[in-house]
Amino acid sequence: xxxxxxxxxxxAYVDMIDWSAITPSEGxxxxxxxxxxGASVEVLHxxxxxxxxxxxxxxxxxxIAMRRILxxxxxxxxxxxxxxxx
Amino acid sequence: xxxxxxxxxxxxxxxxxxALFNAxxxxxxxxxxxxxxxxxxxxxxxxxxxxxxxELVDLPGTYSLNPNxxxxxxTRDFVLGKQTGERLPDALVIVxxxxxxxxxxxxxxxxxxxxxxxxxxxxxxxxxxxDGLELDANVLARELGVPxxxxxxxxxxxxxxxxxxLGTILDAGDAPVALRPSTPAQDFEAMRANARRIARxxxxxxxxxxxxxxxxxxxxxxxxxxLILLLGLLFVMxxxxxxxxxxxxxxxxxxxxxxxxxxxxxxxxxxLHDFLLQGVVGGVGAVIVFLPQILILFxxxxxxxxxxxxARAAFMMDGLMARVGLSGRAFIxxxxxxxxxxxxxxxxxxxxxxxxxxxxILIAPLMTCSARLPVYGLIIAAFIPARTVxxxxxxxxxxxxxxxxxxxxxxxxxxxxxxxxxxxxxxSGFLMEMPKYQWPRPQDILIGLWQRAVIFLKRAGTIIxxxxxxxxxxxxxxxxxxxxxxxxxSIAGRIAGGINVLVEPIGFNRDISLAxxxxxxxxxxxxxxxxxxxxxDAGDDxxxxxxxLGDRLAGRWSLATALAFLAWFVFAPQCISTIAVxxxxxxxxxxxxxxxxxxxxxxxxxxxxxxxxxTAVGL
Numbered sequence: 001x002x003x004x005x006x007x008x009x010x011x012a013y014v015d016m017i018d019w020s021a022i023t024p025s026e027g028x029x030x031x032x033x034x035x036x037x038g039a040s041v042e043v044l045h046x047x048x049x050x051x052x053x054x055x056x057x058x059x060x061x062x063x064i065a066m067r068r069i070l071x072x073x074x075x076x077x078x079x080x081x082x083x084x085x086x
Numbered sequence: 087x088x089x090x091x092x093x094x095x096x097x098x099x100x101x102x103x104x105a106l107f108n109a110x111x112x113x114x115x116x117x118x119x120x121x122x123x124x125x126x127x128x129x130x131x132x133x134x135x136x137x138x139x140x141e142l143v144d145l146p147g148t149y150s151l152n153p154n155x156x157x158x159x160x161t162r163d164f165v166l167g168k169q170t171g172e173r174l175p176d177a178l179v180i181v182x183x184x185x186x187x188x189x190x191x192x193x194x195x196x197x198x199x200x201x202x203x204x205x206x207x208x209x210x211x212x213x214x215x216x217d218g219l220e221l222d223a224n225v226l227a228r229e230l231g232v233p234x235x236x237x238x239x240x241x242x243x244x245x246x247x248x249x250x251x252l253g254t255i256l257d258a259g260d261a262p263v264a265l266r267p268s269t270p271a272q273d274f275e276a277m278r279a280n281a282r283r284i285a286r287x288x289x290x291x292x293x294x295x296x297x298x299x300x301x302x303x304x305x306x307x308x309x310x311x312x313l314i315l316l317l318g319l320l321f322v323m324x325x326x327x328x329x330x331x332x333x334x335x336x337x338x339x340x341x342x343x344x345x346x347x348x349x350x351x352x353x354x355x356x357x358l359h360d361f362l363l364q365g366v367v368g369g370v371g372a373v374i375v376f377l378p379q380i381l382i383l384f385x386x387x388x389x390x391x392x393x394x395x396x397a398r399a400a401f402m403m404d405g406l407m408a409r410v411g412l413s414g415r416a417f418i419x420x421x422x423x424x425x426x427x428x429x430x431x432x433x434x435x436x437x438x439x440x441x442x443x444x445x446x447i448l449i450a451p452l453m454t455c456s457a458r459l460p461v462y463g464l465i466i467a468a469f470i471p472a473r474t475v476x477x478x479x480x481x482x483x484x485x486x487x488x489x490x491x492x493x494x495x496x497x498x499x500x501x502x503x504x505x506x507x508x509x510x511x512x513x514s515g516f517l518m519e520m521p522k523y524q525w526p527r528p529q530d531i532l533i534g535l536w537q538r539a540v541i542f543l544k545r546a547g548t549i550i551x552x553x554x555x556x557x558x559x560x561x562x563x564x565x566x567x568x569x570x571x572x573x574x575x576s577i578a579g580r581i582a583g584g585i586n587v588l589v590e591p592i593g594f595n596r597d598i599s600l601a602x603x604x605x606x607x608x609x610x611x612x613x614x615x616x617x618x619x620x621x622x623d624a625g626d627d628x629x630x631x632x633x634x635l636g637d638r639l640a641g642r643w644s645l646a647t648a649l650a651f652l653a654w655f656v657f658a659p660q661c662i663s664t665i666a667v668x669x670x671x672x673x674x675x676x677x678x679x680x681x682x683x684x685x686x687x688x689x690x691x692x693x694x695x696x697x698x699x700x701t702a703v704g705l
Contacts, residue, residue: 025154025438026515031274032149033519034189044300045307048405054414054516056307056401061186061217063299063520065401067408070515 003074004055006043012076014039021073030070035059041076090141091256092173093132094164096197097181098190099147100394100521102209104128106181106239107144108530110249115533134253135246143175149189150274151196156435165200177203177256179248184214184221184236185522187288191230191281198232203255206234207248212241213522216298220291229284240527299394299522306398307520316402319395323386324490325483327379327459334378342371364621365558366551369614372635373546376460376610380542381535383456384425388534392526396421397518404516410498411505413437413516416446420497423453424490425538427664430455431671441511445504447671448681451664452497452657454490456542457609461655462489464613468636469648492656496688508680545608553604553611554618561600561622573600573619592690593650593697595643608661646700653696658689 006012014037019027035041039059047053047065055071056063097103108115111130128144148158151165160169167174180197182190198204208223227234233251237244305311346367353359390396396418404414415437423430430450437443454462466482475481505511557578566575573579574596582600589599601615617635639648668678 023515026517028152029149029154029517031278032189032192033517034278036278045303046309047307047312047401048309052408053309053405054401056303056520060188062189063303064518065397065404065414065520066517067404067515070517 001076001078003041003043003057003071003076004068006041006076006078008043008045010078011040011042012078014041014074015077016075018073018075022070026070030066033059033062033064035064035074041074090131090139091176093140093142093177093179093252093256094145094175095142095179095181096145096161096165097147098149098183098186098193100519101147101181101183101186101190102239103147103181104144105527105530106179106207106209106237107142108527108533109239109242109245111142115537132249134256135250136253138253140252140256142179148193150193155438165197165202175202177205177252179252180204180206181209182206184208184211185217185219187221187285188282191284192277194230195277195281198230203258204232205248205251205255206230206232207239207244208234208236209239210524211236212238212243213524218292219289221288222290223288226284226288229287240524240530302523303398303520306395307401312398312402316399319386319390320490321487323383324487325480326386327382327483327486329480329483330382331378335375338375338377342367342375345371360562360622361555361558364562364618365555368621369554369558369618370546370551372614372617373460373550373610374543376463376613377539377542379459379463380425380456381539383459384535384538385531387422387425388531389526390421392524392530394521394523397520400516400518401520406498408516410502411442411509412445412501413439413442415516415518416442419446420450420453423450423455426455426457427451427453428667431664431667434671439511439515441505441509444672444677445501445509447668448504448509448677448684449497449500451681451685452493452500454493454656455609457661458655460610460613462486462652464616464636464639465648465652468639469643469645489652489656492653496657496692500684500688546610550608550611550614553608554614557604557611557615558618558622561619571623573597573623578619592654592694593644593647593701594654594693595647597642598647598651606662608663609655612655645705646697649700649705650693650697654689654693656689657685657692 001012003014014035017030017035017037022030030036035057042058043055044058044063045056047056052068054065054067056065057071095103095107107128107130110132115128115130130142130144132140132142134140143164145161145164146157148154148161151162153159153162163169164172165175165178178197178200180194182194194206206226208221208226211221214221221236223234223236233255235244235248235251237248239245306315346363349359349362349367353362390399399421400414400417402414403417407414407416416434419430419433419437422433427450430453431447434443434446434450437446466485470482470485473481475484560578560581561573561576563576566572571579574583578600579596581603582596585602586594586596586599589602594602597616597619600619601612604611604615613635616639620635620638643651665678665682668681669675672678
């Protein structure tokens with residue numbers, strides 16, 4: 001399942017990230033935010049009245065916002081994270 | 087200053103670095119720029135427990151030493167001792183957010199590996215407790231190999247302890263800190279895993295996190311309610327600028343009048359008297375009275391930043407910004423540009439995409455900066471009746487709000503056009519952290535306001551004063567013969583006559599033509615220039631001198647002219663400082679010249695359309 005398709009507040013973890021669909025600097029920033037394979041993630045909000053806005057997700061203890069196209073490059077699995085996380 | 091030990095405060099964004107910096111240095115801060123770049127250099131003097139002074143530098147927040155934007159580059163170069171004009175710091179204070187250890191420790195490990203004497207400030211431990219997190223600083227210190235001091239910057243907790251430790255590690259100097267295990271250069275993943283392991287070890291107890299922030303975000307990030315909240319906040323901000331500022335502005339106005347009377351009482355009539363009364367007190371005084379409005383505007387912007395709301399505003403705006411080819415991140419420099427385009431343009435340094443950044447720089451002057459407030463304030467007070475429309479909303483505040491909206495719409499259209507033409511490129515992304523909400527410490531807001539007030543008064547005392555003095559001389563000589571208006575006969579009057587030919591079609595009169603040139607120095611000069619010219623024309627006529635500038639304008643300008651003048655100011659003359667900072671930021675004259683050109687065209691068209699429409703409907 002892609003991160004953008006994840007229901008709101010459904011705990012999940014990152015299964016795979018299509019790094020080729022992301023620019024190197026965005027990839028670096030995602031890693032710095034702790035969003036990488038195995039991290040626990042939860043979608044909190046979808047922005048925009050017409051569903052075109054960014055997505056706010058909880059990653060570990062942080063909340064980060066990203067464009068939908070970026071969230072589409074992240075594949076997740078529902079359930080608890082592989083690594084023990086916050 | 088070079089003899090003082092140099093200590094750098096470094097850490098992730100939103101770790102509470104600036105609050106810690108303020109708490110450690112108080113108001114003894116020096117704002118400046120790093121040579122060659124416009125990233126603001128914030129330095130202050132800190133006294134250690136034994137009274138020794140230390141120079142503390144607050145570095146831009148960053149997530150790693152792998153820079154993603156120009157301001158992050160400064161942080162990296164500074165801690166590596168590669169920043170031009172700076173030496174290698176003698177010690178580092180790494181600030182980490184206690185409730186976001188996993189993430190902040192990874193960067194801390196990267197910094198510790200540099201081998202500089204280091205102390206870690208485990209900041210915001212109170213918020214961590216609020217979030218149900220209990221930490222053991224001793225475990226952290228043992229694992230990291232450097233001293234760790236729990237702090238709450240906003241409550242000044244742990245600061246003495248931190249200063250004491252800083253003294254100790256500075257004394258140890260370059261000698262390797264015995265505690266530290268050898269830290270070989272690690273790759274990113276290894277550091278991340280290590281950070282996670284250390285964070286796990288340090289956490290004593292933990293319950294689900296972030297209840298307050300999550301609850302507020304349910305509203306603030308809601309597609310509909312969040313938008314209503316954002317627009318509501320902006321609306322209140324602009325209403326407040328008008329309604330809160332009235333009492334202090336009246337008081338300042340009283341002082342300016344009293345000062346003018348003192349000049350009249352003390353000096354015999356003559357050229358010095360006229361110069362001081364008309365050129366200095368009248369001109370600069372007309373600008374000074376807008377200090378309260380400018381401070382109220384900055385108050386709101388500082389509050390939005392300090393509470394963490396600004397990132398939510400960026401989130402809410404991203405959808406709209408994406409349509410014109412920008413990112414929501416550009417909203418933050420643009421909102422700062424409401425205060426002043428210069429820090430706004432400097433704030434674009436956080437935008438990594440060059441095309442995105444260029445577009446933001448080019449449209450930043452369209453955001454209504456506080457220097458335009460005196461002009462808007464004067465014209466609105468003179469021409470728009472102070473009555474309430476439906477729902478107790480002030481009409482004057484509403485007009486002001488509409489002028490801001492006009493600037494925003496203009497900026498969005500300009501961005502869209504620029505992205506299709508000169509700044510063509512793929513749409514950039516939007517990826518940012520939403521920090522925790524927190525209630526700012528009043529002192530932090532006061533320090534920010536104080537710095538802005540000083541900058542404004544310095545402008546009034548230097549560039550605005552100088553422009554006004556030159557204008558007074560040009561407007562006073564040569565002396566007009568009996569029966570001819572001084573403002574038309576003088577040198578300034580003749581120059582204005584030439585400009586007038588160009589701007590007459592858009593409804594501008596000679597007063598405005600006279601004010602247009604000096605407004606390039608600073609927009610507020612429009613007000614002081616008109617005040618000076620009227621004072622010269624009034625001469626010794628007591629009645630005329632005693633009438634307020636607004637009253638005199640209302641008698642001399644038509645409503646259509648006033649509206650055209652407002653429309654002109656929505657788009658036009660950016661001050662020289664803005665052009666200079668644009669040149670520095672874009673490394674050349676090409677873009678500032680382009681910016682000046684397109685804005686003048688926009689201003690001319692907007693003023694013309696306004697004037698012609700207003701005349702057509704009979705205003």
